[in-house]
Amino acid sequence: MEKLISIVVPVYNKAKYLHQCLDSLINLDIDKETLEVICVDDLSSDGSLEIMNDYSREYDFIKVIPLEENSGSPSRPRNIGFEEAKGKYLALLDADDWLDSKGFPKLLLQMEENGADIGFGQSYKHTNKNITKLGAFTSYKKENQLVPYEIDKIFRAVGPPGKIFKRSIVIDNNIKFEHMAFGEDKLFFTELISKCENASMTNEAVYHVNRHAENVSLVRGTSILEKAAINLTLLRKIMKLEIPQSAKKSILSRMVEVDFMRRFFHTKTFLASLEKDKYYKIFGEVVQTFSENGLNIEDYIEIDKFKNIYRLFNTNKANLEEYLEYLVVEGHKSFYVENGVVHQRFPSKFSGLNDVTAECFAVYGGTHYLNGDFYEIIHFYKEPQVDINGVYMSKISDESKQQSIKYKIEDNKIYIRTNDLKFNEDAGINLRIAYDGFKSILVNSSLPNASETYQQKRQNFKVEFKQRSEKSLLPADSYISVLPQYIVAVKDINTYLDEDFKNISPKRFKAGTRISIDDTVKSQRGTPRLKTKEGYIISANKKLVKELTDDLIGGYVFEVPKEVKIIRKCKLYESVSFKTDPLRTLEPGEIMKVNDIVYTKKLTPRLVVGENIYMTANLDYVEAIY
Known part of the structure; x- marks a missing residue:
């Protein structure tokens, strides 16, 4: 039987994630006689090849191609996979990601029925903290006969997730991935999308992207x-x-x-x-x-x-x-409302610049008793050309779980019957407003503020509805309650074997230590705790630990390297804070052995290069050698 779809999986040292990736292909709701999976191993050294070979022996639609030399990027493995492919359609799957068992086959069938050159489906990014949509503009409705390169914002999603495309477009136009340290997807998919004439789109979940903190990307170290x-x-x-x-x-x-x-x-x-x-x-x-x-x-x-x-x-x-x-x-940042539109306020010296406004802004107005029934009211502020398309409940920190709500609009207010605010599962929810097709915003808990004297506390908080609990809860502001990727101990802290801190462990974390977190738990009284990857229970009190967020990681060495090469003059210090006199100046070209990474109280990373000797981890000054 002819192959309908060939899925190419480039693999390099992804043994930890390969079972989930390959199991997702086995579980696809598709006739396996029409499916071809081509795994191209780029000389992995962590057992990835052995895992793939095990699957290939059990499933005849899985083929493994081992390379004799490491190519250094997914480009060559992808190109080789395309050359070997026999399917009418192609799809790429990174070895740490997975496909949706129902949504992917549905998009493929939709394309086949409509003669599409390329198809776009919904992708979700999974982190330790939340699940969010990627490129909603590519997959906000079910529609066919679209001109792909004329879809609004389509070139802002130029990677493999959520895409299926005809092999003939790639072969006939000789489109290949170039070997690059970064950006090969952008060049490939720009040319591919531009050469396609007919596209299908679906809002079904198709592709799931793994961006958990422990999954190190090839480009994370690129400044x-x-x-x-x-x-x-x-x-x-x-x-x-x-x-x-x-x-x-x-x-x-x-x-x-x-x-x-x-x-x-x-x-x-x-x-x-x-x-x-x-x-x-x-x-x-x-x-x-x-x-x-x-x-x-x-x-x-x-x-x-x-x-x-x-x-x-x-x-x-x-x-x-x-x-x-x-x-x-x-x-x-400060904002104000004028003529029903939210504007950002800048100092008067910038008055000659273009006005910066929010297309749509929504604020929760509370529960009201009207005409014998209870209603939830949302006030919205928008630019005149904006159209409201819908109102949704979405699970807090998980956009993949969403339900539409009946509503009516009167005088820039959205009315929702309180009894309609019921989610299908036991979970806290946000309220989300959809507008202009693919765009959406979460409903805020308060109006913006533009005072020059005071900053409004929690101005940007989104309204959250959590299930009522009989347990007493300590103030959420004092504790980390949403699962973080990593935290840093700002003081020396103990570890425990139980959530109530009755059994202390001999393990102790020093101030400045980065700690991987696996889960959030609570004591019997409802006090938030954090569970480490090793299974220890530690405090979630923000006076003792702080969350290490993505914006703090950017621009710095993140994983402990073997060495660093100095690329710009910097200095060695005997204190993490760099407040002591420097020991000496490091010159470009010097190589320093790295023992660990620690963090200041402001969560700035420092490299430990000797006993109580520290230097910068800024990628403008050092190049990591792993």
């Missing part, structure tokens, strides 16, 4: 400046692609706004950098690249706050850096 340099190379390559002009306009707009503004300037890493001149130099080359190709970069900037960034880049870089603080730093 923002390194990524920007690669993106500049990609920009020049994409400029030369022979693709429809509307497709080129969309992808170039994505690169300017997302790659060279949102992830480049619009970051805490840029604000904290001592090498801002390098950022400005790269962006100057971006502007020059547009000019050399007869294009005006301003024509590719659509969002007002990014228009402002470009204007300040050209006129006043000191003001640009201050302006970015108001966009990025939570404590600098």
Whole structure:
């Protein structure tokens, strides 16, 4: 029987996740006679090849291709898989991810029935903390006969998740993955989507992305400046692609706004950098690249706050850096309502810039007794062109669990019968407003505030409805209650063998230690506790431990390397805080052996390179060697 679909799985040292990945393929609701799975092993050294071979011996639709040399990226394994594939359609699956057993086959059938060149389905990102939708604009409805490169924002999701495509498009146009340290997906899928003529879309779950903290990515150690340099190379390559002009306009707009503004300037890493001149130099080359190709970069900037960034880049870089603080730093943000629209407030020196507004903003208005019934009221503030499409309950921290709610709108208020606010499972919920097709927001617990004197506490909190409990709960603000990826001990802390802290363990964590967390638990009185990967129970009190979030990890060495190479002068200290006199200056090219990573009270990582000797972990200064 001819193969309908070939799924290519590039593998390099993913033994920990391979069973979940391959089991998801076995469990696909599809005739296995029509399925082909091609696993390409990139010379794994952790037992991955043995696992794949075991599956291949048991399931004849699974084929394993071992490479004799490590290629250093998924590009070559993917290309080899495509060359070997026999299926009418192709899909890529990373070895640490998994496919949805029902949604993936449904999208494939939908494509086959409608003659689609490419199909887009819903992808979900799974972290230790939550489950969120990826690229909702690619999969917010069920529809066919779409022109793929004209789907709004389509080029803002240029990776494998949630995509199925015809093999003939790849082969006939000789589209291949280039070997790159970063960005090979962007180039491949830009060309692929632009060469397809007919697309299907579904809002069914199709692909699940593993972004748990312990799953180390190849690109995590790549600094923002390194990524920007690669993106500049990609920009020049994409400029030369022979693709429809509307497709080129969309992808170039994505690169300017997302790659060279949102992830480049619009970051805490840029604000904290001592090498801002390098950022400005790269962006100057971006502007020059547009000019050399007869294009005006301003024509590719659509969002007002990014228009402002470009204007300040050209006129006043000191003001640009201050302006970015108001966009990025939570404590600098303030908002107000005018004519039914929420605006961000900036100092008067920025009054000549474009106004920055929220397309839609919603606030919970409480329970009201009206005409003999109880109603939940949501006040909304929106720009005139925005259309409200629906109201949903979603499980707190899990967007994959969602239910629609009946509602009515009157005078910029949404009315929901209180009795309709019932979720299908035992879980706390958020309220979510859907608007303009694929967009959505969570309902806030309060209106914005723009006081110049005071900052409103918990201004950005989203309204949460949690099930009532008879247990007494200590104030949530004092404890970490949502599962974190990692925490850092800010003081020396004990570990215990039980949630009530009756049985102390000999294990003790020193201040500054990073601790992997497996679960959140509670004592019999309801006090939040944290369970470590090793099974110890520790305090969740924020006076003793702090959560290590993704924005703090960015730009620093995260996993303990064997050594680091000095790439910019830095110093050795005898204190984690760097408040003592430096021991000596390290010169570029020096190699330092690393013993551990510890954290300051402000959660800045430091490398331990000797007994009580510390140095920076900033990737602008060091290159990790694993």
